[in-house]
Amino acid sequence: MFIGIDVGGTAIKYGVILRTGEIVKKGQMPTIHEKENFLQSIEALIKSLQQDAVIEGVGISAPGIIQKDGTMTTAGSIKSLYGINLKLELEGRVKLPVIVENDANAAAIAEKWLGHAQTCENYLCLVVGTGIGGGIIVNNRLYRGSHGMAGEFGWMLIDSLPEQGNLESVSLNQRAAIVGGLCHQYQLALQQLGRSDLPLDAIEIFQRGEQGEVVANQVIAQFFQDLSVGLLNLISTFDPELILIGGGISENDSFMAKLEETMSQLKARHESIGYLEGRTIAPIQRAKLKNDAGMIGAVYQLMNQ
Incomplete structure (x- = not known):
């Protein structure tokens, strides 16, 4: 199983997702805009979800210009994340593979996998x-x-x-x-x-x-x-x-x-x-x-x- 996290300017949506794409648990929480508190909130979320499931990795979609290596060139309205490598920051905290993808890119990919763009x-x-x-x-x-x-x-x-x-x-x-x-x-x-x-x-x-x-x-x-x-x-x-x-x-x-x-x-x-x-x-x-x-x-x- 995997943890999926969708970071927005006001709220963070999350879910535990099977390899089939089925979401077996989901929820949301407010987005914290201060860098360290933001990272701590994501870390706490991941560790909490790990208590109920064996997690293989974490996929994060977020606003902004995001490099392949997880560097946030921009991060939408979350100014404190500009310039940080969110992938490395979180991998060091939770000891799991993490990928960070632009939210619209992630949505497009999802539609190819399970949505209206399969063909x-x-x-x-x-x-x-x-x-x-x-x-x-x-x-x-x-x-x-x-x-x-x-x-x-x-x-x-x-x-x-x-x-x-x-x-x-x-x-x-x-x-x-x-x-x-x-x-x-x-x-x-x-x-x-x-x-x-x-x-x-x-x-x-x-x-x-x-x-x-x-x-x-x-x-x-x-x-x-x-x-x-x-x-x-x-x-x-x-x-x-x-x-x-x-x-x-x-x-x-x-x-x-x-x-x-x-x-x-x-x-x-x-x-x-x-x-x-x-x-x-x-x-x-x-x-x-x-x-x-x-x-x-x-x-x-x-x-x-």
Whole structure:
């Protein structure tokens, strides 16, 4: 058996996973952003799970640019992990083999193993959450790029550039992610109106839209348009067989339905893409393994080493 750990900006999901990919035990805990306390919490988790099962190794999926050797060039919002070799840090503490993989890469790998991409050779997997990460599979192999940075789709710029300031204000991360995009843009819109009734999460924003709130519906429409523009750019660049959408929001049927509707509208207005629709344009589909994909993919990587 293996331990799969999926590190997020706010929570860490974990599970005990069989060689078949079946998760026999799972749970989650808050993410600690201070380095030493973070490492201690992961160490304690692993040792606790070892009390009930014989563990062969630990597969970790995490945000950021991650080198093959486990070095965290970046780590998303967990700034204290930038530059550390998480693999070596944990192996020294728990005396088990550890692999560390980018979360979107891990999700893409999991979908090839047990999900909707089992018959695909070339596909993309997007994890839409705090930001937007991506996994790229080309000819049945994970494409990492020269520095492990491939798949940072959230950095793509999709709009007119501001004259000054941070260009990431018009990136997918700040326009089409959930926390960094939808929630952020809604807060900005409310602030411009002098309102302070900020929602807690995306679900509340969607609920306000369903209740007829004009601001919410304007932000939601722009959010789906921005995400669809990003997806069309990726389709044009990679010509994949399939694009899979992961992240917690992908489990929402209304989200997927609205995304498909917006994609259809934009494809119809793009002459070249519209002509190829039904011929070469990749379909968009919800990832099968949902929130378990990261830990399953990381364990699969470990099993194959």
